[in-house]
Amino acid sequence: MIILALNCGSSSVKYQLYDTNTGILLAKGALERIGFVGTFIIHQTEHQKHRLECDCANHEDAIFTVFKFLTDEEFGVISELNQINAVGHRIVHGGELFKKSVLVDDEVINAIDSLSSLAPLHNPPNLAGITAIKSLLPDVPQVAVFDTAFHQTMPPAAYLYAIPMKWYEKYGVRKYGFHGTSHLYVSRRAAKLLNKDIKDTKLISLHIGNGVSVTAVSGGKSIDTSMGFTPLDGAVMGTRSGSIDPAVVLFMIDKEGFSSEEVNTVLNKCSGVLGITGRYTDRRDIARVAKEGDRLCNLSMDIESYRLKKLIGEYYAVLGGLDAVIFTAGVGENSSIARKMVCEGLEHFGINIDNDKNEAAHSEADISKDDSPVKIFLIPTNEELVIIEDVKAILECSYNNPDFKYSFEV
Numbered sequence: 001m002i003i004l005a006l007n008c009g010s011s012s013v014k015y016q017l018y019d020t021n022t023g024i025l026l027a028k029g030a031l032e033r034i035g036f037v038g039t040f041i042i043h044q045t046e047h048q049k050h051r052l053e054c055d056c057a058n059h060e061d062a063i064f065t066v067f068k069f070l071t072d073e074e075f076g077v078i079s080e081l082n083q084i085n086a087v088g089h090r091i092v093h094g095g096e097l098f099k100k101s102v103l104v105d106d107e108v109i110n111a112i113d114s115l116s117s118l119a120p121l122h123n124p125p126n127l128a129g130i131t132a133i134k135s136l137l138p139d140v141p142q143v144a145v146f147d148t149a150f151h152q153t154m155p156p157a158a159y160l161y162a163i164p165m166k167w168y169e170k171y172g173v174r175k176y177g178f179h180g181t182s183h184l185y186v187s188r189r190a191a192k193l194l195n196k197d198i199k200d201t202k203l204i205s206l207h208i209g210n211g212v213s214v215t216a217v218s219g220g221k222s223i224d225t226s227m228g229f230t231p232l233d234g235a236v237m238g239t240r241s242g243s244i245d246p247a248v249v250l251f252m253i254d255k256e257g258f259s260s261e262e263v264n265t266v267l268n269k270c271s272g273v274l275g276i277t278g279r280y281t282d283r284r285d286i287a288r289v290a291k292e293g294d295r296l297c298n299l300s301m302d303i304e305s306y307r308l309k310k311l312i313g314e315y316y317a318v319l320g321g322l323d324a325v326i327f328t329a330g331v332g333e334n335s336s337i338a339r340k341m342v343c344e345g346l347e348h349f350g351i352n353i354d355n356d357k358n359e360a361a362h363s364e365a366d367i368s369k370d371d372s373p374v375k376i377f378l379i380p381t382n383e384e385l386v387i388i389e390d391v392k393a394i395l396e397c398s399y400n401n402p403d404f405k406y407s408f409e410v
């Protein structure tokens, strides 16, 4: 089966084309700056990488361009578009309507559309991708895979806020959580590394990239997560503040006369480690300059790791035990200093990092001391693989089978 995974953002389309028979990634790429001057595509196959300028006014143009590359005589990996058996879409917000991935039909399209007010920047472009495929490949089945679905198992005590219940009932104001596909992938891999059935595991997964979220996973199910109603909540991020006292917003509106849009921009785009350092979002820059003695960069690393430590403590408490802590995403996978700073001081929880293993790890690895009661894993995330396997399982009608397992967990 040949499956195309699509991630349609407001001005970009990211894609991966997989052959599930061979398990080979045939091509991947990204088309950026849709609707702006200077649109370009980066298209990669096993042996080649191309960057070319193109002209795309909207998502349909963009996906048409991707199709041209996939079937091109020089850059292509398939000869005909009808070789694509199915398309899987990453959809940011599934609200309370979607607890799992689903086959797309008109009802699903309307439901995703109805959730746009919860994710105004994400669901409309995600939907534009579905509509474009519907028009370009009308007979090809499409599957929607939601960032929020994995967290739909949280209990009400975890997902409800202590605000008037009417806000939840009328507008759906509650914690939804994000990065679900990533937390699902790494938690299943961790169970495999622990050589345990996922149902018997208690895990804390730290997805630390530009966006950062921490999830408590019990028996393979998310029971709490640090992002909330939006991805702004929780840990300190590249440019997002994470949790703050909500009264700060009111205070700043009073002081500076900010509009809601301005506050939104400051908290989402000018805060986090960028806000603290005043210069950097990339943790590589921060670690380098911190090493040279820069006060704000050191402070940024201290605040980020302190807050992650506290989240581990919270989730240890609600899990009632812990088998492993998992590090994933850009920082979690690549920064040994970040992992060390988070784990140091948590020895009383049985979390004992092995500094040599931590320094040496660059791919999936156990970086805990041999006798550490809680294992510490570095697990590179693979959200696309989850999308591809969900699509395949849905088409083969095995997805809703209670014994369904992903290839990466067996």
Ligand code: ADP
Binding pocket: 208, 209, 210, 211, 238, 281, 282, 283, 284, 329, 330, 331, 334, 335
């Ligand atoms: P997102 O998908 O949220 O945009 P990623 O998971 O790709 O983010 O992570 C991006 C971040 O990973 C960058 O901001 C950078 O700080 C960090 N990163 C990547 N490589 C390294 C590294 N070698 N050391 C420290 N941080 C790194």
